[in-house]
Amino acid sequence: MSVHLQIEATRGPARAGKLITPHGEVETPVFMPVGTLGSVKGVSQDVLEELGVEILLANTYHLFLRPGVETVRKMGGLHRFMSWDRAILTDSGGFQVFSLTDLRKVGEEGVAFRSHLDGSPHFLSPEKAMEIQIGLGADIIMAFDECTEYPADAPRARASMELTLRWAERCKNYFEANKYEVPWATESAELRSAGRTNASAPTRADQTQALFGIVQGGMDRELRRESADRTIDIGFPGYAIGGLSVGEARELTRDIVASTLEHLPSDQPRYLMGVGTPEEIAHYAQSGVDMMDCVLPTRAARHGLLFTSEGKLSIKQARYAQDESALDPACECRVCLRYSRAYLRHLYASNELLAQVLNTVHNLHYYLATMRTVRGWIRAGRSPTGAGPRM
Amino acid sequence: MSVHLQIEATRGPARAGKLITPHGEVETPVFMPVGTLGSVKGVSQDVLEELGVEILLANTYHLFLRPGVETVRKMGGLHRFMSWDRAILTDSGGFQVFSLTDLRKVGEEGVAFRSHLDGSPHFLSPEKAMEIQIGLGADIIMAFDECTEYPADAPRARASMELTLRWAERCKNYFEANKYEVPWATESAELRSAGRTNASAPTRADQTQALFGIVQGGMDRELRRESADRTIDIGFPGYAIGGLSVGEARELTRDIVASTLEHLPSDQPRYLMGVGTPEEIAHYAQSGVDMMDCVLPTRAARHGLLFTSEGKLSIKQARYAQDESALDPACECRVCLRYSRAYLRHLYASNELLAQVLNTVHNLHYYLATMRTVRGWIRAGRSPTGAGPRM
Numbered sequence: 197m198s199v200h201l202q203i204e205a206t207r208g209p210a211r212a213g214k215l216i217t218p219h220g221e222v223e224t225p226v227f228m229p230v231g232t233l234g235s236v237k238g239v240s241q242d243v244l245e246e247l248g249v250e251i252l253l254a255n256t257y258h259l260f261l262r263p264g265v266e267t268v269r270k271m272g273g274l275h276r277f278m279s280w281d282r283a284i285l286t287d288s289g290g291f292q293v294f295s296l297t298d299l300r301k302v303g304e305e306g307v308a309f310r311s312h313l314d315g316s317p318h319f320l321s322p323e324k325a326m327e328i329q330i331g332l333g334a335d336i337i338m339a340f341d342e343c344t345e346y347p348a349d350a351p352r353a354r355a356s357m358e359l360t361l362r363w364a365e366r367c368k369n370y371f372e373a374n375k376y377e378v379p380w381a382t383e384s385a386e387l388r389s390a391g392r393t394n395a396s397a398p399t400r401a402d403q404t405q406a407l408f409g410i411v412q413g414g415m416d417r418e419l420r421r422e423s424a425d426r427t428i429d430i431g432f433p434g435y436a437i438g439g440l441s442v443g444e445a446r447e448l449t450r451d452i453v454a455s456t457l458e459h460l461p462s463d464q465p466r467y468l469m470g471v472g473t474p475e476e477i478a479h480y481a482q483s484g485v486d487m488m489d490c491v492l493p494t495r496a497a498r499h500g501l502l503f504t505s506e507g508k509l510s511i512k513q514a515r516y517a518q519d520e521s522a523l524d525p526a527c528e529c530r531v532c533l534r535y536s537r538a539y540l541r542h543l544y545a546s547n548e549l550l551a552q553v554l555n556t557v558h559n560l561h562y563y564l565a566t567m568r569t570v571r572g573w574i575r576a577g578r579s580p581t582g583a584g585p586r587m
Numbered sequence: 588m589s590v591h592l593q594i595e596a597t598r599g600p601a602r603a604g605k606l607i608t609p610h611g612e613v614e615t616p617v618f619m620p621v622g623t624l625g626s627v628k629g630v631s632q633d634v635l636e637e638l639g640v641e642i643l644l645a646n647t648y649h650l651f652l653r654p655g656v657e658t659v660r661k662m663g664g665l666h667r668f669m670s671w672d673r674a675i676l677t678d679s680g681g682f683q684v685f686s687l688t689d690l691r692k693v694g695e696e697g698v699a700f701r702s703h704l705d706g707s708p709h710f711l712s713p714e715k716a717m718e719i720q721i722g723l724g725a726d727i728i729m730a731f732d733e734c735t736e737y738p739a740d741a742p743r744a745r746a747s748m749e750l751t752l753r754w755a756e757r758c759k760n761y762f763e764a765n766k767y768e769v770p771w772a773t774e775s776a777e778l779r780s781a782g783r784t785n786a787s788a789p790t791r792a793d794q795t796q797a798l799f800g801i802v803q804g805g806m807d808r809e810l811r812r813e814s815a816d817r818t819i820d821i822g823f824p825g826y827a828i829g830g831l832s833v834g835e836a837r838e839l840t841r842d843i844v845a846s847t848l849e850h851l852p853s854d855q856p857r858y859l860m861g862v863g864t865p866e867e868i869a870h871y872a873q874s875g876v877d878m879m880d881c882v883l884p885t886r887a888a889r890h891g892l893l894f895t896s897e898g899k900l901s902i903k904q905a906r907y908a909q910d911e912s913a914l915d916p917a918c919e920c921r922v923c924l925r926y927s928r929a930y931l932r933h934l935y936a937s938n939e940l941l942a943q944v945l946n947t948v949h950n951l952h953y954y955l956a957t958m959r960t961v962r963g964w965i966r967a968g969r970s971p972t973g974a975g976p977r978m
Contacts, residue, residue, distance in 0.1 A: 233933070233934075233937045233939055234930070234933065235934055235939045235940075235941045236941075237939060237940045237941065238629075238940035238941060238944060239941070240921075240941060240944060240945065241925065242921065242925070262933065262936065262937045263908060263929075263933045263936070263937075267908060267909055267929065267933075270909055271909065271911060271927065271929050271930075272911075277927070277929065277930055277933075278930055279925045279926050279927075279930065517654060517658060518658055518661050518662065520662060520663075530631075530633065534632065534633070534670045535670050536662065536668070536670075538654075538658065538662050538668065539625070539662075539668055539669055539670065542624070542625065542653065542654045542658075542668075543624075543626055545653065545654070546624045546653045546654075548624055548626045548628060549626075549628045549629035549940065549943060549944070550626045550627075550628065550629060550630070550631060552940060553629060553631060553940070553944060554631065
């Protein structure tokens with residue numbers, strides 16, 4: 197199997213381990229920073245490496261429009277295109293397309309939509325979403341699903357879930373028939389036939405991408421159970437929980453995640469999509485989720501909203517104009533070790549590019565450090581004394 | 588003397604050596620990147636250090652408006668505020684104020700102007716420009732001069748030059764009376780009295796800033812000679828050539844620089860303000876200029892214009908969309924070593940923040956490498972064989 201989870205410690209429902217991918221191992225539970233267009237806005241790849249990022253998320257919809265899948269494929273796939281040799285996950289484009297409320301039309305075959313950039317017409321189907329994601333070449337790709345809107349009544353939630361299940365099957369069929377078209381599989385095979393790879397060196401030639409299924413079902417626990425069961429019946433190497441954080445109360449999100457997790461295989465990766473605050477990612481990791489992604493740390497950073505051990509901080513406030521202390525005195529990121537709140541406030545208030553860069557680096561560090569703490573907590577739970585640190 | 592030039596090699600009129608400042612030594616001839624508001628747009632200080640930047644230029648006018656000199660002074664001066672322990676030079680604000688054509692009024696006392704940000708009224712005089720620059724605390728500060736407009740007739744050029752000379756004297760008087768008010772001189776004295784500095788450790792307490800004079804005189808060689816002579820009579824530890832690159836032909840700039848250089852002391856630093864292209868900075872360094880600054884590498888970078896060993900390159904062009912080669916195959920900067928033109932073109936075309944960051948890093952590297960080459964050429968000129976490398 198191209199991607200699998202190696203569980204090394206458990207504590208209650210939580211698990212810590214490694215996600216093994218064709219582009220390296222990823223310590224789990226993991227938070228995946230979002231690099232929409234093949235770049236985490238403002239942060240260069242070497243800084244991401246230094247931060248300890250082991251897997252990035254990129255967006256199929258955005259990359260499909262710019263630079264287009266053919267360019268990325270010709271450049272050797274997304275890893276080579278963006279010079280990132282660690283793991284990548286792409287979403288299916290479904291969520292973005294469904295967000296184009298006034299610009300899309302859903303049918304059995306797929307979704308017709310217009311680009312948010314220039315209004316040009318496009319069509320995404322399960323097969324097309326697979327074709328694009330194979331061309332982009334992420335290690336983990338996602339089934340093309342319908343993200344059920346909120347609120348949705350019972351018939352609508354069921355119909356949407358059934359559509360996602362039919363699409364999941366079509367995704368799997370297309371993927372199984374075409375998965376060795378991934379750019380780096382070709383590259384490895386070419387290198388091998390040209391004698392340019394060492395026989396004893398690890399090669400990716402026998403590996404390819406992994407396609408994860410997505411559980412939908414709206415806010416109905418029973419539908420979620422059915423969606424989980426029937427998605428598992430189709431069979432994927434990992435499962436995501438989609439369709440949450442779409443406007444529902446946070447309590448409801450927690451309930452649905454908790455009840456859905458019970459129906460997912462315990463030996464396979466579980467990915468909760470689009471979540472959340474630092475408290476939420478810690479909570480879900482402790483509940484047995486292995487992977488999460490969210491634009492919150494990066495987007496909030498660009499708006500001057502910073503996560504610290506003392507809570508959220510809005511760096512634009514005048515109260516920080518002459519504050520010589522570090523952004524977060526308890527933080528060891530390169531921003532907190534070097535710059536004062538006064539300087540960061542000045543950069544933000546003056547609309548300096550560096551504000552966005554430094555704020556993003558700090559927030560990412562904060563998210564990654566949060567997950568490191570949770571991983572330590574899970575692993576400590578297996579200590580002989582049974583006493584772990586307080587979270 | 589707080590700042591002086593240690594000449595270690597000469598080749599014709601050119602000289603290579605070190606500018607000794609309270610915040611470290613600077614290899615000369617040197618190109619100084621512009622950090623208008625206390626930040627080189629998009630580039631963090633650790634990357635500037637890695638690039639080998641030894642001295643930065645910051646703009647008095649901009650810092651006076653945001654965050655204001657009192658904030659910078661309270662934060663310990665510009666070095667501490669921006670966490671940059673290497674050398675800094677501030678301009679006097681004169682050039683920016685004169686650029687506010689419709690918003691300023693020049694008199695004998697100084698210049699009344701309105702902020703480009705909010706229209707608020709301000710006044711800069713020689714004394715005020717000194718007070719601000721002492722509060723900012725750069726290693727090298729500049730006299731408040733009138734940048735003569737181009738074209739200017741003979742009476743106007745003379746009147747402007749005479750005003751600059753009267754202001755130069757006022758700047759020197761104010762500076763000499765107040766130069767130990769620099770924030771880090773105070774800081775050193777406080778640390779010393781608190782017993783927190785090692786007696787054997789180098790301290791900056793006996794050092795302070797250096798004030799450089801500026802030669803004006805429009806495009807008239809004779810006026811330039813007179814301006815140089817009379818500015819030298821006032822007496823400064825370094826001299827700048829101002830009032831160029833204001834719209835005149837490049838040939839004329841070269842003539843005026845060449846003739847002005849002849850009248851400047853050979854043992855003191857010579858600073859040509861606001862110049863220029865890579866070819867120009869190489870030419871002027873070979874002509875005996877020790878210091879230069881220009882927004883060109885950083886501003887052009889943000890517009891996708893990149894300097895390479897093969898000439899200028901506009902990364903926005905579609906021809907680079909699938910170009911896998913490095914931006915400049917001969918360049919060893921972190922951008923050229925890692926990313927392809929295709930990726931950089933995608934980032935620029937998609938308006939990604941990282942485009943501005945990476946483009947700026949490359950252009951700065953190119954400018955700094957250009958000066959390294961010139962320094963090598965000057966030093967090689969003293970080799971026993973007398974044969975230096977071709978430029």
